Amino acid sequence: MLNKRLxxxxxxxxxxxxxxxxxxxxxxxxxxxxxxxxxxxDLDVLYKGKIx
Numbered sequence: 001m002l003n004k005r006l007x008x009x010x011x012x013x014x015x016x017x018x019x020x021x022x023x024x025x026x027x028x029x030x031x032x033x034x035x036x037x038x039x040x041x042d043l044d045v046l047y048k049g050k051i052x
Contacts, residue, residue, distance in 0.1 A: 010020035
């Protein structure tokens with residue numbers, strides 16, 4: 001279920017799954033390098049099941 005949701009969100013963002021996961025991990029660790037990719041997902045929102 002998690003993999004499916006991550007795959008769907010990556011597709012919605014127009015990126016491959018690996019890049020999307022890297023973005024999520026980087027964001028969680030406080031890195032801002034990936035913000036230029038335009039991905040607008042909040043880890044709390046994803047975790048709670050309310051993906052934008």
